[in-house]
Amino acid sequence: MPADLPLDTVLDVLACPVCGAVLSRTHRTLTCPHGHAFDLARQGYVTLVSGAGSRFDGDDADMIAARERFLGTGWFAPLADALADEVVRTTPAGDAGTVVEVGAGTGYYLAHVLDRLDARGGGVPASRGVGLDASRYAARRIARVHERVGALVADGWSRLPLREGAATHMLSVFAPRNAAEADRVLTDEGVMVVLAPTPRHQRELIEPLGLVHVDAHKDERLDAAVAGRFVRDTQRSVEYAAALSRSDVAALVGMGPSTRHRTRDELAAAIDALPDPLDVTASVTLSTFRRA
Numbered sequence: 001m002p003a004d005l006p007l008d009t010v011l012d013v014l015a016c017p018v019c020g021a022v023l024s025r026t027h028r029t030l031t032c033p034h035g036h037a038f039d040l041a042r043q044g045y046v047t048l049v050s051g052a053g054s055r056f057d058g059d060d061a062d063m064i065a066a067r068e069r070f071l072g073t074g075w076f077a078p079l080a081d082a083l084a085d086e087v088v089r090t091t092p093a094g095d096a097g098t099v100v101e102v103g104a105g106t107g108y109y110l111a112h113v114l115d116r117l118d119a120r121g122g123g124v125p126a127s128r129g130v131g132l133d134a135s136r137y138a139a140r141r142i143a144r145v146h147e148r149v150g151a152l153v154a155d156g157w158s159r160l161p162l163r164e165g166a167a168t169h170m171l172s173v174f175a176p177r178n179a180a181e182a183d184r185v186l187t188d189e190g191v192m193v194v195l196a197p198t199p200r201h202q203r204e205l206i207e208p209l210g211l212v213h214v215d216a217h218k219d220e221r222l223d224a225a226v227a228g229r230f231v232r233d234t235q236r237s238v239e240y241a242a243a244l245s246r247s248d249v250a251a252l253v254g255m256g257p258s259t260r261h262r263t264r265d266e267l268a269a270a271i272d273a274l275p276d277p278l279d280v281t282a283s284v285t286l287s288t289f290r291r292a
């Protein structure tokens, strides 16, 4: 018998990307009853896409490494806590919780959410999660972030390789959100949880470093995108300022593609010109959506 892998805890949630059937694992391969087969990567994740090659790009190796470094500073810990609060609050007592995160990055938020679900105690079965990302560098991190998180490379904008009604929550944290697929994949009582930046997010850095502005109409666009399938159930803002060193700022900037207007040297010079440390604002909207 093959040893248990984190992926095994969510096998019943996964669907063949070609035909939608259940998947089972034999050694390092997942197969469906129709003979479609998907090999596990050495690092423990599996790529579940249909057709030849992928048409989507996730974050590259440097961006994911910068994300891991920056999240390690704890600067976003209040966001992980606020997100976990929402998931715990919307998980019925006695339910384990099966949480999918689309665009999960390093799996930082998903692992924190599962830890908080399990901290409820009271004999509730262990929660589990699926971390899905277009980037294989992300999937490598996700595969080792938690013993009950399965890691997938998949496209968050396409049909997700997940079964109908399999998840209690679908999270999107600074990442793509796919309301049509949330509708298909969530249980009847399932909840979509979306964390998105406001225009005040990292405002102290936008001008000096030439970062991309957040669209002020993001909230309305989000409502429009889910309209007909989901209604916004709750919405709260989380905003705080906390000090960042110049090297923290460099990691933060390295996480994103927002630097395409400047060369590496120009950006380094702009970071060098910042006060060290500098108080920087985190400002997000945290919304929950339920079926309309």
Ligand SMILES: C[S@@+](CC[C@H](N)C(=O)[O-])C[C@H]1O[C@@H](n2cnc3c(N)ncnc32)[C@H](O)[C@@H]1O
Pocket (backbone or CB within 6 Å): 056, 057, 058, 059, 067, 102, 103, 104, 105, 106, 107, 108, 109, 132, 133, 134, 135, 138, 154, 155, 156, 157, 172, 173, 174, 175, 176
């Ligand atoms: C801004 S990062 C957020 C990552 C993580 N949620 C966090 O906050 O740390 C966006 C993530 O979405 C992923 N991504 C981008 N396009 C995607 C797609 N079409 N499908 C799935 N993931 C995608 C990127 O690879 C990246 O990891």
Ligand SMILES: [Zn+2]
Pocket (backbone or CB within 6 Å): 016, 017, 018, 019, 020, 021, 032, 033, 034, 035, 036
């Ligand atoms: Zn199949």
